[in-house]
Amino acid sequence: MANLLWLQGGACSGNTMSFLNAEEPSACDLVTDFGINILWHPSLGVELGDNMKKILRDCVSGATPLDIFVFEGTVVNAPNGTGEWNRFAGRPMKEWVRELSKAAQFVVAIGDCATWGGIPATAPNPSESQGLQFLKRDYGGFLGKGWKAKSGLPVINIPGCPAHPDWITQIVVAVATGRAGDIALDDLQRPKTFFSSFTQTGCTRNMHFAYKVSATEFGQRKGCLFYDLGCRGPMTHSPCNRILWNRQSSKTRSGMPCLGCTEPEFPFFDLAPGTVFKTQTVMGVPKDMPLGVDKKGYMALTSAAKNAAPAWAEQDIFVV
Ligand code: SF4
Ligand code: SF4
Secondary structure (H helix, E strand, O other): OOEEEEEOOOOOOOHHHHHHHOOOOHHHHHOOOOOOOEOOOOOOOOOHHHEEEEHHHHHHHHHOOOEEEEEEEEOOOOOOOOOOOOEEEEHHHHHHHHHHHOOOEEEEEEEHHHOOOOOHHOOOOOOEEEEOOOOOEEOOOOOOOOOOOOOOOOEEEEOOOOHHHEEEEEEEOEEEEOOOHHOOOOOOOEHHHHOEEEEOOOOOOOOHHHOOOEEOOOOOOOOOOOHHHHHHHHEEOOOOOOOOOOOEEEOOOHHHOOOOOOOOOOOOOOOOOOOOOOOOEEOEEOOOOOOOOOOOHHHHHHHHHHHOHHHHHHHOOOOO
């Protein structure tokens, strides 16, 4: 039996919605098959008022062992570092976060807000939001550099806007069943099993990418979304085309460019009209290159690819 407590800071509840849609395993499987005892969750907890505060206080004091503390949403520090803009159970949420993180064996940050600060932390960041251990790509965040949970692991970051439901439940199961040692983390504390490949890995438009055949509209059934529509699939660490959404699709499969939501810089650019869903270019060459490709190599490759593209690459052949 592993006790799990889930709280929400500055959040839209998207990761909770995602979690409740999990299938492999489902949220119910966590309880029935993997012995996870959900002490409280904003959408599932039935306790209110003093009863709910007692659950939190017992976790902080150690009267109830807290195995997994899951946090969704940013840590809100406004105004002026007080955290008063996000009060919960009688005090600033950030005070609960600090104490519960200290009491927990494992701390898991779910979604971009809890991991990097996400959209709320976008400049000028009026809510003074931070992720648990990062602020965008800067290491430190609310809990600070070098912070570790009782288990010895830092915050386990599961980014995404929202995180895929099965990334959430599979990591929770690994932790709850004593397999946390198998979770290798990358330099941004993301589980490598999910985040060492790219959105492009498994994308059904890869041949269009290779032949530089471009989609020019959303939902188009042929063409790659990189050249005109700003797809960030080649530089975004995510398994969205390996672990499909609703077991059958992904953004790129349905004709929507990847927005790079698992990377700390999301949302990219300044969000001004014309900067999103458009490939930013400098003298006709994309400003952001596929990871590991330099501009010279890219130009040589693309002109060769265009010349070599077979006629069928222009046909409507894309099937989800
Ligand atoms: S750039 Fe985007 S649409 Fe094109 S192959 Fe890569 S992931 Fe797929
Ligand atoms: S396809 Fe890209 S934007 Fe969409 S969920 Fe995956 S990583 Fe995020």
